[in-house]
Amino acid sequence: MHEIEITRMLDQLRRAFDGEAWSGPSLMDTLAHINAEQAAARPIPQAHSIWEIVLHVTAWVRTVERRIAQNEKIDLPASENWPPVPNPADDAAWQLTLEHLQEAHRELTGTVAGLYDNDLNRQFASDWDRPQGPSYYVLIHGVVQHNLYHVGQISLLKKAFT
Template identity: 50%
Template sequence: MTEIERLLDQFRRAYNGDSWAGPSLTATLQGVTAAQAASHPLAGAHSIWEIILHLETWIRTVYRRIEQNKLLGPTDAENWPSLPEATDEGAWQQAQARLGQAHEQLLARISHLRDADLSRELEPVPDYPAGTPGPYYVLLHGLVQHHLYHTGQIALLRKAFA
């Protein structure tokens, strides 16, 4: 198995597979209603829906970084987007579908990389000082870790509904 294949496996496990850390993101979201997703059961914490939008932002950001080989970052507004005006079940399902589409697009992009690409460094971007330089290897493993971190947050938020 190549390192790219291992990374793809880790992304799949974190998103909708058999994750070592616990239930996958999609398993953790199962049964969450739009009202629950939009609520703030813990003071000062993001809602489940806000976390989903944030995860989509970072999947798309990593995709752009690979496409352009630059340490591009989201704006503050993109990093934690506001909820849509309509927070009904249809909008919640659309948010989850967009997340799934972004996930699949990123996996397709990663599948075209070679193991040798994992040591490639992203070019810094002067107007994005928050970017942490590093090779693709760190970028991609970091995104898997990001998925798992926020999946844990969602699991804790869900406990507030019990």
């Protein structure tokens, strides 16, 4: 049986990550041609760097994947929510950061591809202020929205280099 909604959600994940997002450039298109120096720069002193944003996005893509795969609430400690930029912050470390982002995306899409449409209403047990966490449907759409929100931030930071 062809799972229509899962197929649509995988399309939205792909479009936001490396496809033709409705809102503009995808995450990977936005990150293209950024080097380590630019990624680590702070053109707005109080704002996160592009590199920090990519580490943050990767952490949340992995968290959503784990929440779905393990069907449980998984929180990120502050140190993992906004991980520090590696030292040294060189081109090799930047490329590794981008590879980790791509790997996290592949793992998430693989997990989502293994779902059925009727799984999308599932909610995992939660110790949040409500008995159930968000549904898989909300988590998956949420990661798409989260990625595109940060695409906007990265786009603004990139303007400092042009």
